Amino acid sequence: MSLLEVHDLHVWFDLPQGPPVHAAAGVSFDLGAGERFGLVGESGCGKTTTILALMGLLPPNASLAGEVLVDGHNILAGGEDSVRGHRWKDLAMVFQGAMNAMNPVKKIGWQIAEPMAFHGVAQGAAARRRAGELLELVGIPAAAAERYPHELSGGMRQRASIAMALACQPKILLADEPTTALDVMVQAQILELLTGLSDNLGLALVLVTHDLPVVAQVCDRAAVMYAGEIVEAGPVEELYHAPSHPYTRLLFAATPDLYGEEEVVSIPGAPPRLDREITGCPFRPRCDSYFDPCAQDHPVLTLVAPGHRAACHLTGLPAGERAALEGSRPLGGGSADPGQSPDLVAGDAP
Amino acid sequence: MTARTVPGRPAPDQEQRADVPLLEVENLKTYYPLRLGLTQRVTGARRVWVHAVDGVSFSLARGEMLALVGESGCGKTSTAQTILRMVDPTAGTVRLNGTDITGLSQQQMRPLRRKLQMIYQDPYESLDPRFRVQAAVEEPMLVHGIGESRAARRDLVVAALERAGLSPAEQYLGRFPHELSGGQRQRVTIAAALVLSPDLLLADEPVSMLDVSVRAGVLSLLDGLRRGGDLGILMITHDLSTAAHFADRIAVMYLGRIVEQGPAKSVVRNPQHPYTKALLSVVPKRDPRERFAPQILQGETPNPVDVPGGCRFQPRCPVAVDACLHEDPALRAIAGTAPGHQAACILA
DSSP: SSSSSEEEEEEEOSSSSSEEEEEEOOOOOOOOTTTTEEEEEEETHOOOHHHHHHTTTTOEEEEEEEEEEEEEEEEETTTTHHHHBBBBEEEEEEEEEETTOOOOSSSSHHHHHHHHHTTSOOOOHHHHHHHHHHHHTTSSSSSGGSSSSGGHHHHHHHHHHHHTTTTTOOOOHHHHHHHTSSOOOHHHHHHHHHHHHHHHOOOOEEESSSSSHHHHHOOSSSEEEEETTTEEHHHHHHHHHHHOSSHHHHHHHHHOOTTTOOOOOOOOSSOOOSSSSSOTTTTGGOOSOOOGGTTTOOOOOEEEEEEEEEEGGGGSSSSHHHHTTTTOSTTTGGGGGSSOHHHHTTEEEE | OOOOOTTTTOOHHHHOOOOOOSSEEEEEEEEEOOOOOOHHHHHHOOOOEEEEEEEEEEEEEETTTEEEOOTTTSHHHHHHHHHHHHSSOOOEEEEEEEEEEETTTTHHHHHTTTTEEEOOOHHHHHOOHHHHHHHHHHHHHHHTTTSSSSSHHHOOOOHHHHHHOOOTOOOOOOOGGGGGHHHHHHHHHHHHHHTTTOEEEEEEEETTSSHHHHHHHHHHHHHHHTTTTSSSSEEEEEEEEHHHHHSSEEEEEEETTEEEEEHHHHHSSSOSHHHHHHOOOSOOSSTTSSOOOOOOOOSSSOOSSSOSSSTTTGGOOOOOOOOGTTTOEEEEEEEESSSOOOOOOOOO
């Protein structure tokens, strides 16, 4: 049994007008203790929605279905109420903008001690002492407990918000773009801290980011999301060296590498709208390898190697046929098809 | 409208001269005064200055892309703002096509602004949400009095949009920013700059707000524009991988100074300054198998109010020696590196 198991998670957002947006469509993954798992994809692919659902922090217009098992208990069984007991205690979250995650008029120490009191972990002086220890753990002098968030630099604030997340000794830390707003040097410091915490405390880490190199260096396994679905999941080494989904391959090709010599190529087009039914493969309009079944059949996640799944019709083909199809279509060539979202007709293709 | 002579505007023949770099920045300094509190003023405290840009020199040719890289607060954006004269320099000169523009009044600057266009980081904020694409791209022409008629301006808008990769342009004219993707919006802001046929584009983190999948497209667009040879691009970025891929030259800034500059490949593969080495080491590699051994510098960039004595990087430098405490090293050519590769380190 894994520490965290997510089964067929769906999230819909109701809008004032029009059909609901299907932001997460059948997301499943699992996570062991001390494991580092990456959730990557473009904006709007559902990665943040997924972890907000795990935390029970979705806005009121969201409805959800599926199971989230922590140590075998379905924390979504009783809706919002059943999540509350687990939030911060079993699962904690680090947000993208540390400034927005903190109360600007409360001292850092108070903010770290608050969840401890709420969950009955520690009170008063004991909670304050523990807040000091946590700050030291994340590399800030304990005296910073008496500071206000605005008195700390961006990197320090992100460290403090990690201390806040660790207040109730969670087993799982969900980090939503924890380094996106930071400089490279500070990013390296925070990533070193997060990997250290997972190594030393056995903390399981879900790292949500659009930054593939960060996932490649920090995580053991990763899932690539597109249009609310996981389209490929597996060990990061395989995702980079033997991607099975064209989206994964193209995403890496769109990411410049410091010493890479090959041309960096963008993926023309935009993800489909999620407020309407998607026929066939959601990535087909931007794909460079589509063939007949892609227009009608929605591919499902299939095992391609031990621990490595992909949702692509190509994986069902013999290796030779597959190799012939891969990259056979012009990038963005499928976007002018009728029946697709009008946004795609005029994609980002130069 | 009567024709005006514009002082400071180079004569047409001068503009064509190939031997004059498009942009020359020499020993540029931009200091901002720090506001003093009441008690400090009463007690007659000395005025303190933020040394945002503290002696920056570089040049940029037509058809060239120079990347100015560094962490937040290192003075990259202040450098660009000073070149644009949105901020007045404290000292130093900025020459555009050989003409010193540092002494010009704001009124004299106005016609030159056409030649200096800025692309901002966030196309979600730099475009007015109530302006359709056509209006957004037409606006700069109205400001600078370009195009005789509406129809003529519309043709120019269409041409600029096509050049920015929004094709067919007619499809985009009537759209509002919220109907466009991030990449398309940034292309609209680039079109709004191109419509003035600028000599120099200052692109401040042009893709950092965009999705990974469309970044390369926007960067290739900028790359193509400068390869056309008519304009030069100064790209400000904190992303070394992007700089390594798209720029001809890289200049690394630290605390208001350029500490290393040279051909992009040479700077990335053969860095000379300890700061550049550290900065390169913390860039995560795309390949999980490649060993990631970040050389993490402790702390953050010091406050540019109290610039450390001697070498400004010395307090965080892993290899500093005693001499670094006293000597403020200047950029100099380093033996054994590519031509034009310079570093400001006594140990290099």
